[in-house]
Amino acid sequence: MDTTKVYSDLLAAYINPEIRIIALEGSTRSGKTWAALQLLNTIMYRTKKPRLISVVSETLPHLKRGCIRDHRDMLEADGMYDPNAWHDTDKIYRAGKGAMEFFGADSPGKVLGPARDILFVNECINISYDVCRHLMVRTKEKVILDYNPAFEFWVDSKIAPRADAVILHSTYLDNDKLTASQIAEIESNRDTDPEWWKVYGLGEKGSKQGLIIQNWDIVTDLPPRNTWKKAYIGLDWGWSVPSAIELVVLGEGGEVWIDEIGYAPNLDNPEIAKTIIAAGYKDLEIIADPAEPKSKAELRNFGLNVPDGIVKDIDLGIRVVNRYKKHYTSRSLGSIDENRKYRYKQDIDGNYTGAPVDAFNHAKDAERYVFLNRLSNISSGFDVTVGSAARK
Template structure:
């Protein structure tokens, strides 16, 4: 086998020495955007698996389908960054990465199929490491405990068992804070906070984004810029719960209609599709699916929606982009329309939604993140004002668009008397 000499500090950069060298059970890193936490973790595991021929890695996110565009892509990037692509084999069906000289595996699983996690075995060595990416998505600590128990057995030689958790620090009430960051003097825990300032690979344009955020939105800067915990105070919606349900069973109710809304994004913000069911009689809303991706051109938006089987649904989209709506209609979304919006449409929509009980399927991780961080804004004196913050609102906006016709009928007093066509 050919050898290759590299100088790690040039490849990895600074700010993660303790993170890299820690061998305790739990290595936890919360960080701001562009803090290179995920990239560093990917580099770490590629390097360490080559160093330890008995090691194998399990990579987990709450929803399996989100792994391909996140951890899997980061690990492939790390292989190329280290210049060792000739030693690794990557495949996408199913997604898996193999270290060719020994047969060691990087396996990928989602918590939406827990049986596939508890039954994992490896042919070479032992499953000793786990990387749990975006662990803020896991709202139930018991789910983490189940994962924790899957990393067990005696480690041969100098091998060690470890679980790495990486996350954005959106919510100070998350169980990760109490369990790891509030723990005192536990040698088995490294809980670390990083931010963009330790990322020397950012250019001037990248840094300017954070400088503008610091000046124009200091509250957001504390979390998205400095990696501090988000303080969730004054939630817009408290009438919701995460719950598994059968979409077919709910949609079979005579009083249930489908609702779809679309909010456009591209470079900095994601394009967000909200998919739900509304029961006007029982005052219930069921959130069953979502699309949440950046850099989607209109054709890609159509392909994503069509792939999920929603191309024939009525979709109410952000009317600020009429050209995009027209193009999507030409591509095949025949029933897409622009939202009417209008004066006080945001608050009217919020007030209407607050009259319903909202059930969110666990796979809708981005919707859960947004709704659990969508709060009323504050003025410069810290007083709450009657408008929501201008963040965590991509799916929240799409949600409102999806029920716009019902909001309008409710304000006219015709919601229960007029026929409703969806």
């Protein structure tokens, strides 16, 4: 098993009998999550008594893309993965007397369910303290948390002051497994996006100030289709960066639901068309980036409705977006991630300029095309500035 400094620091804290809670705070790519899973896998395989480890993140889709995939990759790399040990329905892996279960913090039955021996909460900054407290009081031994410190939250006020807790800080420089190109990509943000660099480069405390997308939450699923008032597909093309395909639904009460249909780089137009059709939305109007007339024409060849005359005003579009209460389905991982990172530029004095940083905005652009071109006047009978169905 090839380890890093983060793993060594974590192991030292774990074997310290005076420490119960270990918080791994730091930059992107510092190896926090990987180190935690390495330690937990070692415990699972070597335990001499029955021991249950719970790995929790905000939603199951988030876990599938992150910890569950990392867990499998790690064991396969060491020649230890046994497909018969993985129970996909229950999301649990068993090895000897040890077991590791994975579940989302949005599952009340799991959060308030039976106890475990060890708890690992991945990206705990996205989970409320009340939920995490329920998990911790049902944990017999150790608690491990990890997060990028995007803003001050409950770890700072509830965990850091505890005598039985330790915060281990790390940055990408502590991960000697990164390639030169990965390091260069991280460091390319040093001058272009100071707030991003502060949090994800240096691993220092950031702020919610400057975040663009407001008035949103995460939900399990869309409302029943027979309650939809209007629905559209927002599309922003990418290649080396993700193409974003977002379903935007105006529901009862003047609120909006957003479901991510596709979010990936290297998608050509036939793949985009097939994604929309396979999702069952061939009949919906596709509000797409007006700067791509050839791509729009190609989508029309698949029988899709892609109108012209789309307005692209960024500032006005953002204002319309933020008038609505927005519900993002938990599987909309790319769009949710952008909500947490899409922010305004800062001047040399640290003041926000009102101009967005041109990054983490692929899904935001796709959604904005719909809001600006189809929802800016559609709810004229509603007061959407507060996201409610109050009649004017």
